[in-house]
Every structure is written in structure tokens, then in C-alpha cells.
Amino acid sequence: MLKLKFKYFKITLVLMSFLFNLHAQNSLKPATDNSNSENPKLPPHIINNEAFDVGEILEFDVRYGFIVAGKAVLSIPSYEYYNGRKSYYVESRVNSLPFFSTFYKVEDLYISVIDAEGIFPWRFEQHIREGRYKRDFEAEFDHQSSIAKTSEGVYPIEPYVHDIVSAFYYTRTLDFSHMKPGQKITLRNFFKDTIYALEVKYKGKQQVEVKAGKFNCIIVEPIIQEGGLFKSEGTLHIWLTDDKRKIPVMVKSKILIGSITAELTKYSGILGEIEARVK
Numbered sequence: 001m002l003k004l005k006f007k008y009f010k011i012t013l014v015l016m017s018f019l020f021n022l023h024a025q026n027s028l029k030p031a032t033d034n035s036n037s038e039n040p041k042l043p044p045h046i047i048n049n050e051a052f053d054v055g056e057i058l059e060f061d062v063r064y065g066f067i068v069a070g071k072a073v074l075s076i077p078s079y080e081y082y083n084g085r086k087s088y089y090v091e092s093r094v095n096s097l098p099f100f101s102t103f104y105k106v107e108d109l110y111i112s113v114i115d116a117e118g119i120f121p122w123r124f125e126q127h128i129r130e131g132r133y134k135r136d137f138e139a140e141f142d143h144q145s146s147i148a149k150t151s152e153g154v155y156p157i158e159p160y161v162h163d164i165v166s167a168f169y170y171t172r173t174l175d176f177s178h179m180k181p182g183q184k185i186t187l188r189n190f191f192k193d194t195i196y197a198l199e200v201k202y203k204g205k206q207q208v209e210v211k212a213g214k215f216n217c218i219i220v221e222p223i224i225q226e227g228g229l230f231k232s233e234g235t236l237h238i239w240l241t242d243d244k245r246k247i248p249v250m251v252k253s254k255i256l257i258g259s260i261t262a263e264l265t266k267y268s269g270i271l272g273e274i275e276a277r278v279k
Contacts, residue, residue, distance in 0.1 A: 219239055
């Protein structure tokens with residue numbers, strides 16, 4: 001039973017990085033001027049980012065019912081230059097707490113090197129340690145040639161396709177104010193060897209309170225299709241601050257055996273004022 005619970009606990013946090021933030025390919029638009037780009041071979045692509053910067057740290061409690069089962073941290077500790085381009089070095093960590101680790105230990109790390117100008121990935125790493133299961137995966141994205149060179153092979157990709165971490169941060173740069181409740185968007189993401197499609201439904205707005213504070217939020221519901229990265233085993237709703245930062249405040253998943261919730265407990269290094277916070 002504990003192993004089953006941690007299966008859903010882990011999926012919820014991965015979904016927070018993947019499902020919550022994949023407004024990717026349908027919304028990407030080339031900029032009209034990219035004269036300052038350090039790589040002239042790269043097609044013009046500039047995204048206006050007022051959501052995040054180096055130094056941001058987001059910390060979450062992951063609960064199964066009323067029990068805190070683990071912690072998650074999303075952070076941007078530094079810049080990194082990749083192919084001569086300034087990029088964000090981003091980490092997503094998920095760890096079970098000591099009591100639960102006695103039965104089923106979880107230590108997952110996701111790394112993405114994200115172009116600072118275009119908010120698309122150059123490199124992705126996945127290091128999973130869950131019980132006896134171990135997996136290490138790496139991918140380098142050649143957007144000019146439309147291929148991903150991974151530790152398991154070379155695969156075709158769509159230009160500027162996302163990994164599960166870069167998609168999270170890219171979506172935070174978007175404006176949801178034009179969307180109406182019930183409207184869906186189709187997303188694109190590369191994982192392992194395939195590009196996956198995902199629908200996300202905009203649900204509306206709600207004020208929520210967590211340990212980190214009270215916030216005005218927008219709500220989205222990823223609709224997980226059978227045969228995709230994750231099978232449809234329940235419903236998932238995600239609350240993002242209703243402002244330019246689009247900080248994830250809460251993720252709630254109803255599953256076959258109850259519910260799992262990830263709640264924001266601490267944040268620091270935010271790019272600017274969180275206008276959605278209720279004082």
C-alpha cells in the first residue's frame with residue numbers, strides 16, 4: 001500500500017513540473033528582431049519573461065490525506081552558458097521524508113538548462129531513485145536540426161519542443177487573461193523517445209490559502225490521455241498565482257485511493273512583486 005501511495009506521490013510532483021506548464025508549441029511565436037542573438041543560426045525566438053529569474057526557490061509539502069509524505073523544491077540556482085547562449089540552470093527535487101523513506105525512499109532530481117532568451121531547453125537530465133528502482137536519462141536538444149540526442153538514442157523533435165521542466169517555466173511567461181472557463185489548449189512535450197500531446201482545460205479563478213500565504217489564483221486541469229506519459233488514473237487541478245509570476249501555489253490530485261496535495265510552503269528570490277498575494 002505504501003508503495004502504491006508513493007507511486008501517486010511521485011506522479012503528482014512530476015505532473016506539477018510537466019502537466020501544469022505545457023502551453024508550449026501552440027503559443028510559441030518567432031520574434032521579429034533577434035539581432036542580439038549569440039547564435040545567428042538559431043531561428044529568431046524571444047520570449048518576454050517577467051515571471052522568474054536566477055535565485056528563485058519554491059518549496060512544497062506533499063501530502064497524502066493529512067500526512068506530509070515528502071518535500072519538493074523547484075529552484076534556479078545559477079546561469080549556465082550553453083552553445084554560447086545564456087541559459088537558466090534549473091533543478092526540480094522530490095524527496096520522501098525520513099519516516100516514509102523507511103518503507104519506500106524517493107530521491108528524484110530533474111535538471112534542465114533553459115535558454116534565457118527563448119525559454120526552450122538545451123539539455124535535460126532525469127535521475128530517479130525510488131525504492132529499488134533507479135533510472136538516469138539525459139537529452140541534448142538540437143533545435144536547429146530538430147533532433148534530440150539522448151542517452152538512449154537519437155530522435156526527431158519539433159522545433160522548440162519542451163522537456164518536462166522547461167515547459168513548467170515557459171508556461172509561467174504566458175498570459176491566461178484571455179481564456180474562458182472550459183477552454184482547452186493542446187500542448188507538446190518530448191520525453192524519452194516521443195513527443196506527447198496533452199490537453200489542458202482552463203477552469204477559472206479562486207482564492208486559496210496555504211502555508212506560504214493567501215493568493216488569488218487561476219486554475220487549470222490537465223487532461224491525461226491513455227497511452228501518454230502518464231495514464232489517466234484520476235483528476236488533477238493546479239492553482240497558479242493570477243499575476244505575472246504564475247507561481248504554483250497548490251496541486252491537488254484525486255486518485256483511486258484518496259487524494260494527494262502539494263502546497264507551497266516557502267518562496268524566495270522572486271523576480272518581482274507577487275501582486276496576487278492577499279495582504
